[in-house]
Amino acid sequence: MRPLHPIDIIFLSLEKRQQPMHVGGLFLFQIPENAPSSFIQDLVADIRQSKSIPIPPFNNKLSGLFWGEDEEFDLDHHFRHIALPKPGRIRELLTYISQEHSSLIDRAKPLWTCHIIEGIEGNRFAMYFKIHHAMVDGIAGMRLLEKSFSRDPNAKRIVPPWCIEGERSKRLKQTKLSRIKGVVSGLKSQLEAAPGVFHELSQTITKDIGRNPDYVSSFQAPACILNQRVSSSRRFAAQSFEFSRLTHIAQSLNVTINDIILAVCSGALREYLISQKALPHKPLIAMVPASIRDDDSEVSNRITMILANLGTHKEDPLERLQIVRRSVLKAKQRFKRMTPNQILNYSAFVYSAAGLNIISGLMPKRQAFNLVISNVPGPREPLYWNGAKLEALYPASIVLDGQALNITMTSYLDKLEVGLTACRNSLPKMQNLLIHLEDEIQRFENLIKTPQLELQEVS
Secondary structure (H helix, E strand, C coil): CEECCHHHHHHHHHCECCECCEEEEEEEEECCCCCCCCHHHHHHHHHHCCCCCCCCCCCEEEECCEEEECCCCCHHHHEEEEECCCCCCHHHHHHHHHHHHHCCCCCCCCCEEEEEEEEECCCEEEEEEEEECCCCCHHHHHHHHHCCCECCCCCCCCCCHHHCCCHHHHHHCCCHHHHHHHHHHHHHHHHHHHHHHHHHHHHHHHHHCCCCCCCCCCCCECCCHHHCCCCCCEEEEEEEEEHHHHHHHHHHHCCCHHHHHHHHHHHHHHHHHHHCCCCCCCCCEEEEEEEECCCCCCCCCEEEEEEEECCCCCCCHHHHHHHHHHHHHHHHHHHHCCCHHHHHHHHHHHHHHHHHHHHHCCCCCCECCCEEEEEECCCCCCCEECCEEEEEEEEECCCECCECEEEEEEEECCEEEEEEEEECCCCCCCCHHHHHHHHHHHHHHHHCCCCCCCHHHCC
C-alpha cells in the first residue's frame, strides 16, 4: 500500500462525469507490406498471451487514500480490440477516439485502458491508450508507451506497454527511507531558494506590473467562449504538419520555432473565434508549460509555466508574432535570473491563486489564461512495433470547467503532431482549427516571400 500523493488527490478530486481527468495518446501504424492478413490478430494474441507482469503504476488501483496492488488483474478489462466500420477513414477513427476520451475510467480497477483499432484505410491500424492523470502526466505517459516500440524494423518481440519499466515505477521500488531522504532534500532546496524568489517578486512588482507593456499578469486573460463550463462530451481532432515549413519561417523571420508555433496557433484561434462571432477585444493568454533543468546537477526535467500574450486582437500576423515573442522572452529573461528551485517557488506563489480559481470556480469570469498550448520534442528516429512503422502520434489531453480547449503538440521525425481536445458542446466545429492552422502557416509562407518585408522588425 502506498499513500496518495497530494497531486494525485487533486486530480482525483477534480474528476466528475463532465470532467474526466485522463490523458491519452493515439498512435497510428503502417502494416508491413509483406505481413500476413492475420497480422493484427497475431499482434493481439501475442499481447493477450504475454507472460509479462504489469508493473506500477499499471497494476495499482485505488484503495481509500492509498494505491494498492490489484491482485486480481484482469487484462480483458483494460485491453480491447475493435474494428472501425467501413470505410475506416481517419474521420471515423477520430470519432471513435472522441467517444472513448469522453468516458470515465472505472475506479474499481487500475485507471487505464488500451485499444487496438483495425480497419483503417491505407493498410493501417492504431493504438489508443488512456490513463488517469493521477497515475502519470500526459507527456510522461506518451514517453512510457514509446519505450514499447523499437528502432529496429525487424524486431518482432512484443512487450505490452503496461509491462515496460519507467522512471516512476523505479521510484516506487525505492525503500521508504530513500523516498523520505528525497523529500527532505527537496524541501531543503526549496527553502534555500526562498530569498531569491522574494527578491524577484519585489522586482516584478516595482518594475513590471502596470509599467511594462509586455508583462502578462495572472488575471489578464479576457472572458471568452474557450472558458465556459464543460459537458461530458469531447471532440478530438488531430493533424500532422511538416516541420520544415515552420523551420523555414522561423529562420526567415529570425525567431524561434516555439515563437512561430504560438503565432500560428494565435492566428488560427483568431480566425476560429471570428467565425463564431466571439473574438474578445483583448488578446487571448496562453499557458505554455516550460521545462527547466539545472545542467550541473542530476535533477531530471521539471515543469513551470509561462503566460504568453497571443496578440489575437491584432489582424497583422507579424504584429501578433512580435507580441508573442516579447511576452515569452520577458518571462524567459526573468527565469534566467533564477535557479530551477527559485523558478518553481516563484511560479507556485504567482499562479497559486489562479490554480485555486480553476479548481474552485469561485470567479468564473476571471482566469489567468484562456487555454493551454503545450509543445514537447518527440522522437527524431522512426519507431516500429512488431515491424509496423509508427506513422504518427497524437496527444489527447484534459479540458476543465473554464478551460474548454487544450492544444497539445509533439514532434515525430520531420513532423509536428497536433492534438486538439475540446468540449464538443462548448466549441462547435472545433475541428476547423486544423484548417485555420494550415491557413496561418500558408499566410506566413506568403509573407516571407514578399521582397519588401522588413524582417528585421521581428527580431
